[in-house]
Amino acid sequence: MISTVKKIALVATFMAGVAGAALGGPYDAYKGKTLVVNFPAHPHYNAVMKVLPEFTKETGIKVEVDQLEYLKMREKQTLELTKAKGDYDVIAYVVFSKADYVFADQLENLARFFMNPLLADPAYDPADIIPGYMQNIGEAGGKKGYLPGPTASLFGIPFGAETSILGYRKDIFEKHNLKVPETYDELLDITCKIPKLEPGMGGLASRAASGQHASHAYLLHLAPLGGKVFDDQWNPVINNEAGLKAAQTLKTIVDCGPEGAKTFGFAEAGAAFLQGKTAMFLDSTVFAGQVDDPSKSKVVGKVGWAMHPMGVRRASQTGGFGIAIPKNAKNKEAAFLLMQWLTSKKADKLIALQGGNPIRFSTHGDADVNAKFPYMKTFGEALKYADPDWRPIIPPWGKINNDLGTTMSKVITENADIKASFDGLAQRTQATMKEAGYDTWK
Template identity: 45%
Template sequence: MGISRRTALKASLGSAVAAFAAPVVARAADSGWAALKGQTIVVNWPAHPHYEAAKKLLPDFTAATGIKVELDEMQYLRMKDAQVLQMSKPQGDYDVVVYVIMWKTEYVQRQFLTELEPLFADERLAMKDYDRAGIIKAYYEGLGLVGGPRGYLPGPGAKLYGIPYGAECSVLAYRKDIFARHDLTPPRTYDEMLAAARVIKDKEGGMGGLAQRAQAGHQVTAGWLNHLSPYGGQVIDDRFAPQVAAAPALRATEVYKTFIDTGPAGGAAFDFGQCMNAFLQGQAAMYCDTISIFGPARDPARSKVTDTVGYLVHPKAVRHSGELGGFGMAIPRNSGRRDAAFAFIQWMTAAAQDVRVTAQGGQPTRWATLDHPDVKKIYPVDVYRQCLEISNPDWRPIINEWTEISEKVLGLRLSEIATGKAQIGPAMETAASEIKAVLTRAGYYKT
C-alpha cells in the first residue's frame, strides 16, 4: 500500500504549524502513556476540510506523547476498500481508521473494530479529564454506538466502537446579496426554497438555485436523502419493508428533481466537492448539505463569496429534520499498537484540541467548543445549535446492506431520474423491489 513507518509525517505534514498558540496537553496528565513513546502509528483518514485543519495538530501530538504518526490520506469513498483489506488480515497496517457513519454497523458485525469502553476503564490508558459527557450527544451516539435498536441506534445492546471526529449535520447556506436583489425570503420552508430556486434560475444568468449532490452511486443517494427525511419519508420501516415508492418518498424525489432542473449547469453529475465548489464559486445561490461548508466559505483561497453568505437551519417540509453523519475514529482489532492508537484518538478529540481544530475551520465535537470566544468569532454558533436540535440519527438505515442499497440500487435509479432517463414513479417502484430482494437475500424477513 506504499506506507513506510520510517517516512512518518514528511510528505503529509510538511511545515504545518498551528494557526494560534495553545497549550500542549497530555504529557503529565496521562502518565501511562510514557511507555508508548517512540511508537509509530498509521492513521487512515480522508481528504476533507476538517482533516486538513486536524493535520496541523499532529506535530503537537508527537511532541506531547512521543508517538509518531503516519497518514494514509485518501478521498473518503476510497477508504472503505483500503480499510477492509487491512482489517481482514491477521495484523493490518492501520492502527486508527476513520470511518464514514454508514460503515460502522458492518465493521462491527464483521468484528473489525475494538470496543472502546474497556479501554476507557483502563486507568493506564484513559486520559484524565477527557470528559466524554462533553461530546455532543447526538454525535457520540450516532457515530460511536453500534448494536442497539435497528442495530445502529442508542439503546439496549449498544456499545461504543468509535469517537466522532468530523461529525456533521446539515445546514442551509445562501447568498444574502442574491436574495436581497430579487426580494426573496431567506428560506425557512421547502416551499420558500423551491420558489427561490426557480426565480434565481430564471433571473440570474448563469447561476443555479441549489447546488446538491447527484453523481451516480453514493452521491446521488446522499443528495436525495437530504430531502427525504424532511418530507417524512423512510428508506425502510421498522419491519424492513421498503418505503422508497411511498407517497412521502415520491414527493421528496419530485422536489429533488426540481432542484436538479433549477440548479447550476452540470449539477446532475455533481459529487460532494463539486456541489460545495459550485456554491463557493458563485455558480449557485444555495447549498443545503453538511456544515463542512463553514470553514471553506470563510477562506478567500477557496471562496469567491466570503462576505455574502448567510446560514439557516435546514428548511422545514412536513417536519424539521436534518442530516446527522460524518466521520468517526476507531481502532482496528488487528492493530499491533492499540494503546498508542487509543492515546491518539483521545488526544485529538479532547477539549483543547476541539477548540483548536474548529477555530481553524474544522467541525466541533463538543458543546463547550461552541462557547469559546475564538470559535464564536468565526462560527454561526446559534444556527449550528438549531441544526443539531433537528438532526435525525435515523435519516437512513445503517444496516450491513446499506452500501449495496445506496450505491447499486438507489444510486442507479435516482441517477436515472436526475438525468431524465427514467420517470420518478416507475424508477422508485423498481428501487423498492430491488431493495426488498437485497433484504430477502440477507434474511431480514422471517417466514
C-alpha cells in the same frame, strides 16, 4: 496506491526531550512508542495534521500518519483488518463502513478502555459530544443493529463528522427582499424564483450525478419530509408518499438549478455556489471552510448560513468519519489515549481553529472559534437536530444506495415516472434484503 500514500512521520524527539521533565501520569508508560494511524485526505484531517505535533509534545507518543483518498482508504482497511496482525493502531472510517467492520468483529469495543482508570480521562465529558454524531458514527448493536438503544455499544468516536446546512447569498436575498427559507415549501418556492429574478443564476446547488451523489441528495430531503428507507420490520417504504415527495423535491431543485446541474457531484455543486452561479447551497458543513477563501471563492463575505429547512420535522444529515481501534492493532492502549486526546475539548477547539469540523457543542459555542468562523454557532444549533437515522447503515446498503442513486438519476435526466421508478426500486430493495437474510424472522 502507494503513490497516494503520504507518510508523514511526526517525530518531535527534541520536543519530547524538552517536555520530558514535565511529563507525568497517564502517558508515561507509552512514551517513545510510535502509533500508526490511517486518515483520509479530507479538510478536517488536514487540520488534524497541524495539531498532531501538539500531542507528541504533550505525551511523548509519536504518530505516523498514512493519509489516503477516502475510497482507497476503505479498500485498504478492508484488507488490513482481515490480517492477523494489522499495521494500524487507529483508523478513521467512513460512517457506512461501521456496519461492515462491526459486523465482521474487526473493531475494539471501547467500553474496556473507558472503564480503565489508567486510561480514561475523567474530564473527557462525552455528553458534550453531539449525540447525533455519536449515535450515527460510534454506536452499533442497538435498534435495528446500527442505531443506539439498550443493547448498543460504542465502537468508535466521531471525528471529522458533518451535518447538512443551508448556505445562501445574503446580497441576492437582500436585493430581492427574500426571506431565508425555514420550511421546504419556502425553500422550493425561492429555488424556482431565483432563475427568474437573476437570469443565469440557479436556485440551489445540489448534487445529482448518477449513483452515490443522487442518492445522497435524495436522502437529504427524505428525512425532513418524514420519510424513511425501511420501516421497523425492514420493509422498504421508500415509495410511500414522503418518499415520492422527496424525489419530486430533488427533481424540482435540479430543474431550477444552474446549467449542468443534472450531473453535479459534490465538488461541482460546491463550485457552482462558490462561482456565484447559484443563490443557495444545501449540503455538508465540510464545505463551509472554503466559502470565505478568496483563492477558491467569488462570494467571499456574501454568504449567510441557516438551518436545514424543516419539512414535517427537522432532520439534518449525519455523516463523515469516526475513529476506532482495530481488533488487530498492536498498541491499543496508546491508541485509545490518542483517540481520547484528539476528541477532547482542548484538541477539538485546536482542530476547529485550523478549519476542522468540531464534534462538541462547547466548541461550536466557543468565542475564539466563532470569532474566526462566525457560522459555527448556527452549525451548533443545527446539530441539535442531527438525525442519526437519516439513512440505514447495514451491510447491503452499498448496493441499495447505488440503485437508489441510479433510479433517482433516471428521474432527473430521463424524466422517468417517479411512482413507477420508486415502486421498482422498492421491489428490488426487497429482493436484496431477502438475499441478505433480513426476512428471516418474518
